[in-house]
Amino acid sequence: MPVRGRRSTALAAAVATAAALGATALATLGAAAPAAAAETPLQNYELTWGIKQSYRTYVGMFGSFTASEGATQATGNGAFTFTDGTGTYDDTTHAVELGFQGTVLAASTAHGFEVTLTDVRFDSGAGEITADVTTVDNLGGTPTKKGDDVPLATVDVTREMTDMATTLTEEAGEYLGSAGYAGAAGDPLTVVDTTPPATEPTDDPTDEPSTEPSTDPTDEQPAGPGNEEQPGEEPEEGTKPGTDVRNPSASTSTPPSSAAPAQGEIADGTLGWGVKESFRSYVVGPIAKGGITVSGGATQAAGNGAFTFKDATGTYDTDAGKLTASFQGAVNFKGHESGGTYGLDLTLTNLKATLDGGTGKLSADVTSLGAQTKGVVLADLKAASGDLKAAENVVTVDDIAATLTEAGAKAFGDFYTAGTALDTVDLAVALSDDAQLPGGSTGGNGTGGSSGGSAGGTGTTGGTGGTASTIGGTGTGGSIGGGSLASTGTDLPAPALGTAAGIAVAAGAGAVWAARRRRTQAQSAE
Known part of the structure; x- marks a missing residue:
């Protein structure tokens, strides 16, 4: 039982x-x-x-x-x-x-x-x-x-x-x-x-609580680890027991601002996206031995985390479930350095997200090895719902699935194939200047959006992707996931890679990346 x-x-x-x-x-x-x-x-x-x-x-x-x-x-x-x-x-x-x-x-x-x-x-x-x-x-x-x-x-x-x-x-x-x-x-x-705690049903839910001492044998368990009696905690003055003082009732909170119209211009907003976790790890890991830099107002969460792009502009229509938002900030990935030249040098800027009934696109201006292509559709977007509901004049859509497009695959030098799942996208847009974005920022361009990644972590500005973290431990920015790859290189499973494959990856990954980018650029020029 x-x-x-x-x-x-x-x-x-x-x-x-x-x-x-x-x-x-x-x-x-x-x-x-x-x-x-x-x-x-x-x-x-x-x-x-x-x-x-x-x-x-x-x-x-x-x-x-x-x-x-x-x-x-x-x-x-x-x-x-x-x-x-x-x-x-x-x-x-x-x-x-x-x-x-x-x-x-x-x-x-x-x-x-x-x-x-x-x-x-x-x-x-x-x-x-x-x-x-x-x-x-x-x-x-x-x-x-x-x-x-x-x-x-x-x-x-x-x-x-x-x-x-x-x-x-x-x-x-x-x-x-x-x-x-x-x-x-x-x-x-x-x-x-995961067994739910057992509860004893009452004979009559309207009965007053019994004043008789409990005869439940579980109440007679001796004190021990996990059964120690804890001193009672008095509720804060002016609150009822069980009231979450961090979330007072609407009657005591500041009244929300006037509701924004169903359609209009976006006052501000943030986009949280990590591109792809394995790509971030690859860039700062022992193969590419590179770094990640954010600029133009973009931030990166600690632990080589996701990026946040700010200062959204665009339009919305909550009745039609449509949203178009462009964001400020840039992120640069560099790796495979040889003699001051990088085999991998990729910058994403001017990110733009569109949603229409729960589906949409994510695009950006892409600069790779000095060549820029504007408005590249990097990913197809799919939200859990087609509705755009505003709460206190803020529309928030989290965990939007992002799938790499053919154009996105070429932008990444065919490092990933079209159809590959990318990191999910988080959107938050303010519909009025006084709306509060997640993280406490007020709407209105120029005031800045929330910092950190899509999970709301502490942002960094620049550097090589911050300090890479592990679950239950810490590492350095040069390792994959905070392991010992950067210092020893021994974490790469040898039977999986094979000796020849390991040498080829370590020695030729930069050349392969550069060759793929040049081929993609040549095809685009034709």
Whole structure:
């Protein structure tokens, strides 16, 4: 039967090992627990782990991930979540053992490799995460290799079981294709119980609350990790208990400005877009060894994040669901430097977004290796809804899907093929001068829009893409995803790339980029 919410909290709390709580605390907890079976069944757990961000970035550059059979992947080439976790909790050792549903396949046709993870398991007592792993390496002629219950990482188990630090094992390096992974920090691991807390129905919802002491046996649990009584918190003066003082009722808030007409000119706005995460990582990584610079009012979020373009102008028609907005700011990508000359030198400026009934285009002026082409349609846009609804005279449309066009593929030197999914686009436009854009900026050109990327991060101006971040750690701007690629180059999975392929990529990527750009420019001139 499902584990009740309070019991699940206690179980998760009891997972803390002797190192975290001390042997005495665990002994006390074990003695205080009522006599019961040695093991308690668990179900409805989820495990989220990204393996290692630099590994995901690498695969995303040359291939893709496919999550299935209960597993999912977060947007933006994010972490993986495995579901339907079942297992046991040992009442004596306070250890949790769980197995999860889901399969994750990492594959690259270009480099001829496949890595499949399934039967993911977590053991808090052993402090490890394991999985069945199957690999195929066509480049080196290596036959299919399969390992059951392969230890992928050790885990620093915590009481909450959230954001637990992981360290990749030698076996992880062997199966993922890079000996450099052994002993490297992996992404943090989170294990949660998804069972809704149990609630007891009342006989009559109109009855007054009972003043009789509760006889619920769960209220008689001894104090322990996760069950400590917390002192009550008095609500702030003038508020009711449960009122979010950060979001007072409309009766006490500043009245909104007069509603803007259904159509007219845009007063201001921002566009958040990261182009493509793997491209940003490639530019600052160990192959291109380049940098990213923003100018003209554009900003970049910390951690080599997304870009924000500001000072929108254009028109809108909320009744018709139409919007046309142009934005100020530029972003430049440089890489493959040799003797002061760059094989990659790409600038995007004068970005323009259009929406009509939920679909539209994203265009920009593109300058590559000194040659400029204006108004290139880089991406087809698809919003979740065709409606443009204004809230306090601001129209906000987030997570707009962007797909690379044929013209966009040529602008990127055929680095990606047409139809490739790009980073999603976030739009926010002010319909009046006094409207408040996300981030607190007031509408009206010249006053500036919100800074940071599409996620609202802290913006930077210029530099080489800021400090690249990892989930649960930090790195330097010269690495893919904050890994150790920039300093050692050992994070590139050798079996995946192959020795010859690795040399070709490192030595010739700049020349290939430049040649593709020259070919594209020549074709455009014909």
